[in-house]
Amino acid sequence: MIPMDWVWGLVGGLMIGTAAALFLxxxxxxxxxxGLIGGLVDRSGWGDWPERVAFLAALVVVPALMLPFYAxxxxxxxxxxxxxxxxxxxxxxxxxxxxxxxxxxxxxxxxSRFSLRGIVATVFYLLAGGIAMVLFRHVLGGI
Amino acid sequence: MSRIxxxxxxxxxxxxxxxxxxxxxxxxxxxxxxxxxxxxxxxxFVLGGAILPMLVAWHLTTRRQAxxxxxxFPARPDPKLGHNLIIGSVLFGAGWGLVGLCPxxxxxxxxxxxxxxxxxxxxxxxxxxAANPIRLRLDxxxxx
Numbered sequence: 001m002i003p004m005d006w007v008w009g010l011v012g013g014l015m016i017g018t019a020a021a022l023f024l025x026x027x028x029x030x031x032x033x034x035g036l037i038g039g040l041v042d043r044s045g046w047g048d049w050p051e052r053v054a055f056l057a058a059l060v061v062v063p064a065l066m067l068p069f070y071a072x073x074x075x076x077x078x079x080x081x082x083x084x085x086x087x088x089x090x091x092x093x094x095x096x097x098x099x100x101x102x103x104x105x106x107x108x109x110x111x112s113r114f115s116l117r118g119i120v121a122t123v124f125y126l127l128a129g130g131i132a133m134v135l136f137r138h139v140l141g142g143i
Numbered sequence: 144m145s146r147i148x149x150x151x152x153x154x155x156x157x158x159x160x161x162x163x164x165x166x167x168x169x170x171x172x173x174x175x176x177x178x179x180x181x182x183x184x185x186x187x188f189v190l191g192g193a194i195l196p197m198l199v200a201w202h203l204t205t206r207r208q209a210x211x212x213x214x215x216f217p218a219r220p221d222p223k224l225g226h227n228l229i230i231g232s233v234l235f236g237a238g239w240g241l242v243g244l245c246p247x248x249x250x251x252x253x254x255x256x257x258x259x260x261x262x263x264x265x266x267x268x269x270x271x272x273a274a275n276p277i278r279l280r281l282d283x284x285x286x287x
Contacts, residue, residue, distance in 0.1 A: 005165060007186035009185040012164020013192020019156035020193065021200035025207075026149035028214030031157065033247035034271075041271040054147045055154035056250060061281050063162040064254035072163070076244070078259035079172045084241055089249075089263040091238025093270020096246055098278055099231025103245045104157075106232070107190060114199035116222050123230040126176075128236025133176040135242060 020108050027051065032105025033059075034096035052078070095125075146212050158251040164189040167252040169243025176240050226285050227278060 010037050020031040029051075036052050039045020045052055067074055079085060096102040101110065106125075110118015165171045165185055174183030204216045239245050242263060244252075249264050256263070 005171070005183075005185050006188045008201070008226035009164045009188035010192040012160045012162070012166065013189035013194075015156055015160030015163060016189070017151045017160075017193035019160060021196045022149060022156065023153040024197070024200050024210070024216070025203060025213045026153070028210035028216050029188050030217055032151060033157075033245070037246065037250065037268075038271045038274075039259060041268050042275055052148040054151040055157075056266065058151040058154035059158040059247070059250050060253045063251050066159060066162055074167075074254045074255055076167055076248075076260055078244065078256065078263065079169070080259065081187060082259070082262055085259050085262050086266045087177030087241075087254035088238040088242030088244070089266025090270040090273070091234050092243070092244070092246065092249070092263075093272075094274045094277060095231045095233070095235025095238060095270075096149040097231070097271050097274030098227045098281070099235060099256075100228070100270075102235060102247070103239075104247050108193040108197060111195045112220075113201045115220060117220050117224060117228060118184060120224055121228055123240060124229055124232035125191050127193075128233040129176045129240035130178055130236075132237040132240030133173055135178055137173075137177060138179055139222070 016104070017108060017112075020104065023055075024109070030105055031107045032101050032109065034092075034102040035100070035105055038097050099125075146214075149212065157247065160193075160250045161248050162193075167248040167256075172243040172245075172248075173240070176243075226281060229236075230281065 023029050023031040036045075036055055038054050040049060090104075099106065101118070101121060103125075106118040106121035111122060161167050166189055171183055171185050174181060177188035184198075211214055220251065236246075244263055246267065249260065249267060252260050
């Protein structure tokens with residue numbers, strides 16, 4: 001018996017990939033979350049702001065509209081340690097802009113294109129994520 | 144106009160997929176990264192599921208001249224890896240492991256993420272603003 005979480009993971013993954021395929025075949029663009037918001041933040045993408053804003057607005061609104069249909073309470077279960085939250089956010093912001101992509105751009109769109117950059121980026125952020133997680137949880141005891 | 148509608152449809156479907164897949168839940172993401180704990184393989188199903196439609200999409204781009212809206216398809220990136228790709232990915236991965244959120248889910252969970260979610264998003268935006276000066280420094284060090 002396959003756990004339902006895996007099935008939902010696969011279904012959600014197919015939806016994410018279809019969204020990326022729609023963006024690529026429709027608008028000729030890579031669906032990268034960090035790039036779409038990052039271009040608005042540092043003004044490098046202001047030339048096509050309507051498209052970026054439409055994407056990001058729908059990204060917030062559509063899951064919000066789905067919440068009432070969930071029988072169980074949906075939670076991010078994010079840590080209540082705000083110092084860790086801020087440190088993590090800063091690292092994610094700096095890192096994704098330096099690397100020019102995150103899980104969606106390098107991971108989903110890059111690997112499927114057999115892009116060396118996407119594959120190498122994914123290997124490094126997975127390794128760094130695993131090491132950070134293990135150090136934090138098992139060596140530092142989660143603080 | 145059609146570009147904006149397609150962008151909204153894509154963003155909405157992306158958000159729905161992130162919620163359905165469980166990737167807005169930091170416990171599931173950290174469970175995948177925690178190979179010495181109770182390892183949770185869900186993320187592999189999400190990434191695998193997401194790559195499948197994109198394999199088809201990239202194949203279709205080789206058969207078409209342009210996207211539906213007439214835009215050209217993205218050119219293949221410079222195969223050169225460079226220090227920024229490696230350093231950036233390591234920093235991103237470390238932050239992702241610490242908190243369990245990457246940019247897509249951080250934005251998608253804005254409506255229910257509470258103070259912690261908004262704080263993460265603001266810190267991420269601050270980090271994005273800091274990235275350009277950091278890149279200039281790294282490039283100078285690499286060139287020296």
